[in-house]
Amino acid sequence: MRISRFVAPVLLLTLAACGGDGGTPSQPSTPTVSSHNAGRDCLQCHGFSLAGTVYRDDGSAYPGAEVRLTTEPGGAGDVVLTLTADGAGSFYTDRAVSWGSGLYTDVRGASGTLRTMVAPITGGACNSCHSGADRIRAE
Numbered sequence: 001m002r003i004s005r006f007v008a009p010v011l012l013l014t015l016a017a018c019g020g021d022g023g024t025p026s027q028p029s030t031p032t033v034s035s036h037n038a039g040r041d042c043l044q045c046h047g048f049s050l051a052g053t054v055y056r057d058d059g060s061a062y063p064g065a066e067v068r069l070t071t072e073p074g075g076a077g078d079v080v081l082t083l084t085a086d087g088a089g090s091f092y093t094d095r096a097v098s099w100g101s102g103l104y105t106d107v108r109g110a111s112g113t114l115r116t117m118v119a120p121i122t123g124g125a126c127n128s129c130h131s132g133a134d135r136i137r138a139e
């Protein structure tokens, strides 16, 4: 019960700090535009269906990296969505996604090597899991 008494005020503060849904852009990320808060969980403040940040193996942000959602693991099946990371390495869209029982995701950088996430996901808050040493990385 201590937890709920703690969480409620924090949520209120967070929403106040965000001004609700902070100007969520309707256009998806594009390499020629940059954004803020790279690495943070964008969905805490924005109404994106999917968002996150891609890094290179050396830890620098990866503008132009490609992120996809597919219906089958390993980059197979139908491609449901393709996004390109913006100038800060972040990708985002507010386009509705039908997650169903789960979709698969992969990233690709300039080398063309596909890095695939094995487990299916049912939500687009990529940076909520990929933080600290577990960033999304492309090569």
Ligand code: HEC
Residues within 6 Å of the ligand: 017, 018, 019, 021, 022, 023, 024, 025, 034, 035, 036, 037, 038, 039, 040, 041, 042, 043, 044, 045, 046, 051, 052, 053, 090, 091, 092
């Ligand atoms: C703590 C809340 C918060 C987080 C986390 C956050 N944002 Fe924002 N964002 C805002 C607010 C508030 C605004 C509007 C005011 C501003 O530009 O700072 C905004 C504005 C933006 C804009 C500009 C919108 C426009 O129409 O000009 C983009 C793009 C954006 N955010 C993307 C992101 C991405 C991508 C992430 C995650 C990597 C992210 N934001 C994380 C609160 C947040």
Ligand code: HEC
Residues within 6 Å of the ligand: 050, 051, 052, 067, 105, 106, 107, 115, 116, 117, 118, 119, 121, 123, 124, 125, 126, 127, 128, 129, 130, 136, 137
């Ligand atoms: C619920 C937590 C969670 C969410 C949400 C999540 N991931 Fe992951 N991701 C993981 C875990 C755990 C692994 C390692 C195990 C695996 O591949 O399933 C991983 C692995 C990956 C890998 C492979 C890493 C490598 O080095 O080869 C990529 C790429 C990736 N995720 C991208 C994404 C993208 C893009 C999103 C958002 C569309 C996302 N992930 C959402 C937890 C998550």
